[in-house]
Amino acid sequence: MPRVKKSPDVRTNELIECAQRLFFEQGYENTTVNDVIREANVSKGAFYHYFVSKEALLEAVASRMAHQSLKELQALFEDPTLDAVGQLNALFAGSRRLKVEMAPQLKNTFNALFKPENIVLYHRIDAAVSAVTLPYLTGLLERGHKEGSLDAPDPEATALMLLNLRLGVAKTMHRALQQTEAGDLDGAARILDGWMRTYGLAVERLLKIPEGAIEITEPGFARAFLEATV
Amino acid sequence: MPRVKKSPDVRTNELIECAQRLFFEQGYENTTVNDVIREANVSKGAFYHYFVSKEALLEAVASRMAHQSLKELQALFEDPTLDAVGQLNALFAGSRRLKVEMAPQLKNTFNALFKPENIVLYHRIDAAVSAVTLPYLTGLLERGHKEGSLDAPDPEATALMLLNLRLGVAKTMHRALQQTEAGDLDGAARILDGWMRTYGLAVERLLKIPEGAIEITEPGFARAFLEATV
Structure with missing residues (x-):
């Protein structure tokens, strides 16, 4: 799937939603940043533009x-x-x-x-x-x-x-x-x-x-x- | 100075004392693991044998x-x-x-x-x-x-x-x-x-x-x- 340009807010929200779903389905410990990146269909660079770490993502989910x-x-x-x-x-x-x-x-x-x-x-x-x-x-x-x-x-x-x-x-x-x-x-x-x-x-x-x-x-x-x- | 073989307890204590002194003198943020290693005259391997990170060292100091x-x-x-x-x-x-x-x-x-x-x-x-x-x-x-x-x-x-x-x-x-x-x-x-x-x-x-x-x-x-x- 080609990557679509989305506004930062939309992108951030999608990442948080993806992460929340994955954390719930497979547990926080068993989820990697790569899992979230794959699921949300964003580049690694884009991910780290919004979140410095998996912990920061969890904080956003919370x-x-x-x-x-x-x-x-x-x-x-x-x-x-x-x-x-x-x-x-x-x-x-x-x-x-x-x-x-x-x-x-x-x-x-x-x-x-x-x-x-x-x-x-x-x-x-x-x-x-x-x-x-x-x-x-x-x-x-x-x-x-x-x-x-x-x-x-x-x-x-x-x-x-x-x-x-x-x-x-x-x-x-x-x-x-x-x-x-x-x-x-x-x-x-x-x-x-x-x-x-x-x-x-x-x-x-x-x-x-x-x-x-x-x-x-x-x-x-x-x-x-x-x-x-x- | 040649490195002397010391018991784990002695070594741990020395590392904590060194870290405490350095944290106080120059602040936690300005102190690197390398500073502690140099000051305590231990190898990097030995340091990480006792402490997984600088944070763990601070916890021990506390x-x-x-x-x-x-x-x-x-x-x-x-x-x-x-x-x-x-x-x-x-x-x-x-x-x-x-x-x-x-x-x-x-x-x-x-x-x-x-x-x-x-x-x-x-x-x-x-x-x-x-x-x-x-x-x-x-x-x-x-x-x-x-x-x-x-x-x-x-x-x-x-x-x-x-x-x-x-x-x-x-x-x-x-x-x-x-x-x-x-x-x-x-x-x-x-x-x-x-x-x-x-x-x-x-x-x-x-x-x-x-x-x-x-x-x-x-x-x-x-x-x-x-x-x-x-």
């Missing part, structure tokens, strides 16, 4: 996914019937739904992502997701502080701290996925449930929300999620 | 520094006159002292470390420091929970969350260092002071400690620290 997820969750931030705590809960519920839905396609990438040797990669993706999420979360905390449903005198720093609280999940998730692979789904679900309980408590305390007001998880979520990764 | 700092602070963890909150405060005070003492030697590395483009490097170093610190912090939270001076039903997950709360400092520190370089030391100190206030509040809330019980900073610290980096 950022795109975060934008898409936020778009799906957008209605939330505009729902006048919810206060900020209600919005936070809806946000956690939405993110649980997305996780279970995407687990089957994500499983190869997931298993790779939470390995201790890939911690740098994990942080890189997290940074992309955080950058997209931070302004929305900051706005939510600002509103909540004003209406009095939560306490966050410094909304931006607090939003960043909330996002960073999640990071410990990588270690926990790695343990839970190993346990799942070893056939102990109940043990794995217990590990993940325990972490989420502590995380929910931390969110409540950090924002001075009454204990029990934040629903980080729901019965059966950890199990359903882990089952979907098998 | 881990070694964390071990040394913890050794200096060790007496703290064994002081029977302090409860866990007192120990946390002593820990923060000790780490402030180390930071001001080391700022002049660290300034090149520091300025490089907090640049947004080096966020991966920052996380790599943080992971090394966290790995060394986590067991001590977990033990401290366990003791505090037992004696009732703080509330941490899941000490390990909470310790990890406490460590992750700090991560936002990179962004803040970068801003403050830029402001300092631009000559606005007062503005820079205000940025850093603000972040530390929010961080201290987050630590108190997360551990259910009375507000004001944690002394993350003291008057003049941010200014003294930033001044030492100029």
